[in-house]
Amino acid sequence: MEFSFDAGLLLEQIQNTRLLEWIAVAFGVSEVLLARKNSIWLYPTGIIGILCGTYLLLDSKLYAETLLHGYYLVMSIYGWANWKNRSKSGASQISRSDSRDFAVTLGIAGIGWVFLYFMLTTFTDSDVPVIDAFVSSTAWAGMWLLAKRKLENWIWLNISNLVAIPLLYSKQLYMMSFLTLFLFVVAIFGYLEWRKELTQRDEALQTV
Known part of the structure:
Protein backbone atom coordinates (compact mmCIF):
# COMPACT_ATOMS: atom_id res chain seq x y z
CA MET A 1 0.00 0.00 0.00
CA GLU A 2 1.51 3.31 -1.11
CA PHE A 3 0.47 6.55 0.54
CA SER A 4 1.51 10.01 -0.64
CA PHE A 5 -0.14 13.40 -0.57
CA ASP A 6 -0.65 15.46 -3.73
CA ALA A 7 -2.91 18.49 -3.19
CA GLY A 8 -3.48 19.03 -6.91
CA LEU A 9 -4.40 15.42 -7.51
CA LEU A 10 -6.64 15.44 -4.46
CA LEU A 11 -8.55 18.48 -5.72
CA GLU A 12 -8.91 16.91 -9.15
CA GLN A 13 -10.18 13.66 -7.71
CA ILE A 14 -12.67 15.43 -5.45
CA GLN A 15 -14.00 17.33 -8.45
CA ASN A 16 -14.39 14.04 -10.31
CA THR A 17 -16.00 12.20 -7.41
CA ARG A 18 -18.95 10.12 -8.51
CA LEU A 19 -22.43 11.11 -7.40
CA LEU A 20 -22.86 7.75 -5.68
CA GLU A 21 -19.81 8.43 -3.52
CA LYS A 37 -26.86 11.73 19.69
CA ASN A 38 -27.96 8.21 20.60
CA SER A 39 -30.80 8.36 18.06
CA ILE A 40 -32.33 5.18 16.66
CA THR A 54 -20.98 -1.51 -1.00
CA TYR A 55 -21.03 -0.88 -4.74
CA LEU A 56 -18.08 1.52 -4.54
CA LEU A 57 -15.93 -0.84 -2.49
CA LEU A 58 -16.67 -3.83 -4.70
CA ASP A 59 -15.68 -1.77 -7.73
CA SER A 60 -12.34 -0.95 -6.01
CA LYS A 61 -11.62 -4.61 -5.18
CA LEU A 62 -11.74 -3.99 -1.42
CA TYR A 63 -13.48 -7.27 -0.85
CA ALA A 64 -13.17 -7.47 2.92
CA GLU A 65 -14.51 -3.94 3.16
CA THR A 66 -17.39 -5.07 0.93
CA LEU A 67 -18.07 -8.02 3.24
CA TRP A 80 -32.55 -1.27 14.88
CA ALA A 81 -34.72 -4.03 16.33
CA ASN A 82 -32.58 -4.36 19.46
CA TRP A 83 -32.66 -0.64 20.25
CA LYS A 84 -36.46 -0.69 19.96
CA ASN A 85 -36.69 -3.72 22.25
CA ARG A 86 -37.72 -2.47 25.71
CA SER A 87 -37.43 -5.87 27.35
CA LYS A 88 -34.47 -7.02 29.44
CA SER A 89 -32.91 -8.71 26.41
CA GLY A 90 -32.97 -5.50 24.39
CA ALA A 91 -30.71 -2.45 24.31
CA SER A 92 -33.07 0.40 25.13
CA GLN A 93 -30.32 2.38 26.88
CA ILE A 94 -26.54 2.78 26.90
CA SER A 95 -24.51 0.38 29.04
CA ARG A 96 -20.90 -0.67 29.57
CA SER A 97 -19.41 -3.93 28.34
CA ASP A 98 -19.03 -6.73 30.87
CA SER A 99 -16.45 -9.54 30.78
CA ARG A 100 -18.62 -11.63 28.45
CA ASP A 101 -19.04 -8.74 26.02
CA PHE A 102 -15.28 -8.18 26.09
CA ALA A 103 -14.57 -11.83 25.30
CA VAL A 104 -17.08 -11.90 22.45
CA THR A 105 -15.65 -8.66 21.04
CA LEU A 106 -12.09 -10.02 21.07
CA GLY A 107 -13.35 -13.21 19.44
CA ILE A 108 -15.09 -11.33 16.65
CA ALA A 109 -12.01 -9.19 15.97
CA GLY A 110 -9.43 -11.98 16.21
CA ILE A 111 -11.27 -14.78 14.44
CA GLY A 112 -12.65 -12.33 11.91
CA TRP A 113 -9.16 -11.10 11.03
CA VAL A 114 -7.83 -14.62 10.45
CA PHE A 115 -10.93 -15.68 8.51
CA LEU A 116 -10.98 -12.61 6.27
CA TYR A 117 -7.23 -12.83 5.58
CA PHE A 118 -7.66 -16.46 4.52
CA MET A 119 -10.60 -15.60 2.28
CA LEU A 120 -8.81 -12.65 0.69
CA THR A 121 -5.58 -14.52 -0.03
CA THR A 122 -7.33 -17.67 -1.21
CA PHE A 123 -10.26 -16.45 -3.28
CA THR A 124 -9.55 -12.85 -4.32
CA ASP A 125 -6.91 -10.69 -6.00
CA SER A 126 -6.70 -8.29 -3.04
CA ASP A 127 -3.34 -6.50 -2.85
CA VAL A 128 -3.79 -5.43 0.80
CA PRO A 129 -5.21 -8.54 2.53
CA VAL A 130 -3.70 -7.99 5.99
CA ILE A 131 -4.81 -4.38 6.34
CA ASP A 132 -8.17 -4.87 4.62
CA ALA A 133 -8.96 -7.82 6.89
CA PHE A 134 -7.89 -5.91 10.02
CA VAL A 135 -10.06 -2.88 9.20
CA SER A 136 -13.07 -5.08 8.63
CA SER A 137 -12.65 -7.39 11.64
CA THR A 138 -12.24 -4.54 14.15
CA ALA A 139 -15.22 -2.75 12.64
CA TRP A 140 -17.23 -5.98 12.93
CA ALA A 141 -16.47 -5.95 16.65
CA GLY A 142 -17.46 -2.29 16.96
CA MET A 143 -20.73 -2.75 15.10
CA TRP A 144 -21.68 -5.68 17.34
CA LEU A 145 -21.13 -3.47 20.39
CA LEU A 146 -23.11 -0.64 18.79
CA ALA A 147 -26.05 -2.98 18.20
CA LYS A 148 -25.80 -3.85 21.92
CA ARG A 149 -25.63 -0.11 22.71
CA LYS A 150 -22.34 -0.56 24.53
CA LEU A 151 -20.11 2.44 25.25
CA GLU A 152 -16.99 0.66 24.02
CA ASN A 153 -18.28 0.45 20.45
CA TRP A 154 -16.66 3.84 19.83
CA ILE A 155 -13.21 2.51 20.77
CA TRP A 156 -13.34 -0.45 18.41
CA LEU A 157 -14.81 1.56 15.56
CA ASN A 158 -12.02 4.10 15.91
CA ILE A 159 -9.34 1.41 15.82
CA SER A 160 -10.83 0.41 12.47
CA ASN A 161 -11.17 4.02 11.29
CA LEU A 162 -7.55 4.86 12.11
CA VAL A 163 -6.27 2.15 9.76
CA ALA A 164 -8.99 2.60 7.12
CA ILE A 165 -8.17 6.27 6.47
CA PRO A 166 -4.84 5.70 4.65
CA LEU A 167 -6.14 2.48 3.09
CA LEU A 168 -9.04 4.21 1.38
CA TYR A 169 -6.87 7.15 0.35
CA SER A 170 -4.34 4.82 -1.27
CA LYS A 171 -7.21 3.36 -3.32
CA GLN A 172 -8.15 6.88 -4.51
CA LEU A 173 -11.43 6.77 -2.62
CA TYR A 174 -10.73 10.26 -1.35
CA MET A 175 -14.19 11.24 -0.18
CA MET A 176 -14.65 7.97 1.67
CA SER A 177 -11.22 8.51 3.23
CA PHE A 178 -12.21 11.96 4.44
CA LEU A 179 -15.54 10.60 5.62
CA THR A 180 -13.66 8.03 7.70
CA LEU A 181 -11.47 10.80 9.14
CA GLN A 200 -25.18 11.09 34.96
CA ARG A 201 -27.52 8.09 35.06
CA ASP A 202 -25.33 6.32 37.61
CA GLU A 203 -25.22 9.42 39.78
CA ALA A 204 -29.02 9.79 39.56
CA LEU A 205 -29.50 6.17 40.64
CA GLN A 206 -27.20 6.68 43.61
CA THR A 207 -29.29 9.59 44.86
CA VAL A 208 -32.54 7.62 44.73
Whole structure:
Protein backbone atom coordinates (compact mmCIF):
# COMPACT_ATOMS: atom_id res chain seq x y z
CA MET A 1 0.00 0.00 0.00
CA GLU A 2 1.51 3.31 -1.11
CA PHE A 3 0.47 6.55 0.54
CA SER A 4 1.51 10.01 -0.64
CA PHE A 5 -0.14 13.40 -0.57
CA ASP A 6 -0.65 15.46 -3.73
CA ALA A 7 -2.91 18.49 -3.19
CA GLY A 8 -3.48 19.03 -6.91
CA LEU A 9 -4.40 15.42 -7.51
CA LEU A 10 -6.64 15.44 -4.46
CA LEU A 11 -8.55 18.48 -5.72
CA GLU A 12 -8.91 16.91 -9.15
CA GLN A 13 -10.18 13.66 -7.71
CA ILE A 14 -12.67 15.43 -5.45
CA GLN A 15 -14.00 17.33 -8.45
CA ASN A 16 -14.39 14.04 -10.31
CA THR A 17 -16.00 12.20 -7.41
CA ARG A 18 -18.95 10.12 -8.51
CA LEU A 19 -22.43 11.11 -7.40
CA LEU A 20 -22.86 7.75 -5.68
CA GLU A 21 -19.81 8.43 -3.52
CA TRP A 22 -21.19 11.83 -2.50
CA ILE A 23 -24.47 10.17 -1.55
CA ALA A 24 -22.63 7.52 0.48
CA VAL A 25 -20.65 10.24 2.25
CA ALA A 26 -23.77 12.30 3.01
CA PHE A 27 -25.62 9.39 4.57
CA GLY A 28 -22.49 8.24 6.38
CA VAL A 29 -22.11 11.67 7.98
CA SER A 30 -25.78 11.71 8.96
CA GLU A 31 -25.52 8.23 10.45
CA VAL A 32 -22.59 8.98 12.74
CA LEU A 33 -24.10 12.26 13.91
CA LEU A 34 -27.30 10.43 14.81
CA ALA A 35 -25.26 7.74 16.60
CA ARG A 36 -23.47 10.41 18.59
CA LYS A 37 -26.86 11.73 19.69
CA ASN A 38 -27.96 8.21 20.60
CA SER A 39 -30.80 8.36 18.06
CA ILE A 40 -32.33 5.18 16.66
CA TRP A 41 -32.67 6.92 13.29
CA LEU A 42 -28.99 6.18 12.70
CA TYR A 43 -30.01 2.74 11.45
CA PRO A 44 -32.34 3.55 8.52
CA THR A 45 -30.00 6.36 7.53
CA GLY A 46 -27.01 4.05 7.72
CA ILE A 47 -28.65 1.35 5.61
CA ILE A 48 -28.90 3.72 2.65
CA GLY A 49 -25.24 4.70 3.00
CA ILE A 50 -24.23 1.04 3.32
CA LEU A 51 -25.90 0.08 0.05
CA CYS A 52 -24.15 2.92 -1.79
CA GLY A 53 -20.77 2.20 -0.23
CA THR A 54 -20.98 -1.51 -1.00
CA TYR A 55 -21.03 -0.88 -4.74
CA LEU A 56 -18.08 1.52 -4.54
CA LEU A 57 -15.93 -0.84 -2.49
CA LEU A 58 -16.67 -3.83 -4.70
CA ASP A 59 -15.68 -1.77 -7.73
CA SER A 60 -12.34 -0.95 -6.01
CA LYS A 61 -11.62 -4.61 -5.18
CA LEU A 62 -11.74 -3.99 -1.42
CA TYR A 63 -13.48 -7.27 -0.85
CA ALA A 64 -13.17 -7.47 2.92
CA GLU A 65 -14.51 -3.94 3.16
CA THR A 66 -17.39 -5.07 0.93
CA LEU A 67 -18.07 -8.02 3.24
CA LEU A 68 -17.88 -5.56 6.12
CA HIS A 69 -20.69 -3.55 4.55
CA GLY A 70 -22.76 -6.72 4.22
CA TYR A 71 -22.17 -7.31 7.91
CA TYR A 72 -23.08 -3.66 8.58
CA LEU A 73 -26.38 -4.23 6.81
CA VAL A 74 -27.21 -7.29 8.93
CA MET A 75 -26.11 -5.60 12.16
CA SER A 76 -28.03 -2.43 11.28
CA ILE A 77 -31.26 -4.41 10.96
CA TYR A 78 -30.46 -6.29 14.19
CA GLY A 79 -29.43 -3.11 16.02
CA TRP A 80 -32.55 -1.27 14.88
CA ALA A 81 -34.72 -4.03 16.33
CA ASN A 82 -32.58 -4.36 19.46
CA TRP A 83 -32.66 -0.64 20.25
CA LYS A 84 -36.46 -0.69 19.96
CA ASN A 85 -36.69 -3.72 22.25
CA ARG A 86 -37.72 -2.47 25.71
CA SER A 87 -37.43 -5.87 27.35
CA LYS A 88 -34.47 -7.02 29.44
CA SER A 89 -32.91 -8.71 26.41
CA GLY A 90 -32.97 -5.50 24.39
CA ALA A 91 -30.71 -2.45 24.31
CA SER A 92 -33.07 0.40 25.13
CA GLN A 93 -30.32 2.38 26.88
CA ILE A 94 -26.54 2.78 26.90
CA SER A 95 -24.51 0.38 29.04
CA ARG A 96 -20.90 -0.67 29.57
CA SER A 97 -19.41 -3.93 28.34
CA ASP A 98 -19.03 -6.73 30.87
CA SER A 99 -16.45 -9.54 30.78
CA ARG A 100 -18.62 -11.63 28.45
CA ASP A 101 -19.04 -8.74 26.02
CA PHE A 102 -15.28 -8.18 26.09
CA ALA A 103 -14.57 -11.83 25.30
CA VAL A 104 -17.08 -11.90 22.45
CA THR A 105 -15.65 -8.66 21.04
CA LEU A 106 -12.09 -10.02 21.07
CA GLY A 107 -13.35 -13.21 19.44
CA ILE A 108 -15.09 -11.33 16.65
CA ALA A 109 -12.01 -9.19 15.97
CA GLY A 110 -9.43 -11.98 16.21
CA ILE A 111 -11.27 -14.78 14.44
CA GLY A 112 -12.65 -12.33 11.91
CA TRP A 113 -9.16 -11.10 11.03
CA VAL A 114 -7.83 -14.62 10.45
CA PHE A 115 -10.93 -15.68 8.51
CA LEU A 116 -10.98 -12.61 6.27
CA TYR A 117 -7.23 -12.83 5.58
CA PHE A 118 -7.66 -16.46 4.52
CA MET A 119 -10.60 -15.60 2.28
CA LEU A 120 -8.81 -12.65 0.69
CA THR A 121 -5.58 -14.52 -0.03
CA THR A 122 -7.33 -17.67 -1.21
CA PHE A 123 -10.26 -16.45 -3.28
CA THR A 124 -9.55 -12.85 -4.32
CA ASP A 125 -6.91 -10.69 -6.00
CA SER A 126 -6.70 -8.29 -3.04
CA ASP A 127 -3.34 -6.50 -2.85
CA VAL A 128 -3.79 -5.43 0.80
CA PRO A 129 -5.21 -8.54 2.53
CA VAL A 130 -3.70 -7.99 5.99
CA ILE A 131 -4.81 -4.38 6.34
CA ASP A 132 -8.17 -4.87 4.62
CA ALA A 133 -8.96 -7.82 6.89
CA PHE A 134 -7.89 -5.91 10.02
CA VAL A 135 -10.06 -2.88 9.20
CA SER A 136 -13.07 -5.08 8.63
CA SER A 137 -12.65 -7.39 11.64
CA THR A 138 -12.24 -4.54 14.15
CA ALA A 139 -15.22 -2.75 12.64
CA TRP A 140 -17.23 -5.98 12.93
CA ALA A 141 -16.47 -5.95 16.65
CA GLY A 142 -17.46 -2.29 16.96
CA MET A 143 -20.73 -2.75 15.10
CA TRP A 144 -21.68 -5.68 17.34
CA LEU A 145 -21.13 -3.47 20.39
CA LEU A 146 -23.11 -0.64 18.79
CA ALA A 147 -26.05 -2.98 18.20
CA LYS A 148 -25.80 -3.85 21.92
CA ARG A 149 -25.63 -0.11 22.71
CA LYS A 150 -22.34 -0.56 24.53
CA LEU A 151 -20.11 2.44 25.25
CA GLU A 152 -16.99 0.66 24.02
CA ASN A 153 -18.28 0.45 20.45
CA TRP A 154 -16.66 3.84 19.83
CA ILE A 155 -13.21 2.51 20.77
CA TRP A 156 -13.34 -0.45 18.41
CA LEU A 157 -14.81 1.56 15.56
CA ASN A 158 -12.02 4.10 15.91
CA ILE A 159 -9.34 1.41 15.82
CA SER A 160 -10.83 0.41 12.47
CA ASN A 161 -11.17 4.02 11.29
CA LEU A 162 -7.55 4.86 12.11
CA VAL A 163 -6.27 2.15 9.76
CA ALA A 164 -8.99 2.60 7.12
CA ILE A 165 -8.17 6.27 6.47
CA PRO A 166 -4.84 5.70 4.65
CA LEU A 167 -6.14 2.48 3.09
CA LEU A 168 -9.04 4.21 1.38
CA TYR A 169 -6.87 7.15 0.35
CA SER A 170 -4.34 4.82 -1.27
CA LYS A 171 -7.21 3.36 -3.32
CA GLN A 172 -8.15 6.88 -4.51
CA LEU A 173 -11.43 6.77 -2.62
CA TYR A 174 -10.73 10.26 -1.35
CA MET A 175 -14.19 11.24 -0.18
CA MET A 176 -14.65 7.97 1.67
CA SER A 177 -11.22 8.51 3.23
CA PHE A 178 -12.21 11.96 4.44
CA LEU A 179 -15.54 10.60 5.62
CA THR A 180 -13.66 8.03 7.70
CA LEU A 181 -11.47 10.80 9.14
CA PHE A 182 -14.65 12.67 10.05
CA LEU A 183 -16.06 9.51 11.63
CA PHE A 184 -12.87 9.15 13.66
CA VAL A 185 -13.25 12.65 15.13
CA VAL A 186 -16.98 12.30 15.77
CA ALA A 187 -16.45 8.91 17.43
CA ILE A 188 -14.23 10.58 20.02
CA PHE A 189 -17.03 12.99 20.90
CA GLY A 190 -19.56 10.16 20.72
CA TYR A 191 -17.60 8.21 23.31
CA LEU A 192 -17.38 11.25 25.59
CA GLU A 193 -21.10 12.03 25.29
CA TRP A 194 -22.18 8.42 25.89
CA ARG A 195 -19.85 8.18 28.89
CA LYS A 196 -21.26 11.45 30.26
CA GLU A 197 -24.82 10.13 29.90
CA LEU A 198 -23.85 6.91 31.68
CA THR A 199 -22.17 8.83 34.50
CA GLN A 200 -25.18 11.09 34.96
CA ARG A 201 -27.52 8.09 35.06
CA ASP A 202 -25.33 6.32 37.61
CA GLU A 203 -25.22 9.42 39.78
CA ALA A 204 -29.02 9.79 39.56
CA LEU A 205 -29.50 6.17 40.64
CA GLN A 206 -27.20 6.68 43.61
CA THR A 207 -29.29 9.59 44.86
CA VAL A 208 -32.54 7.62 44.73
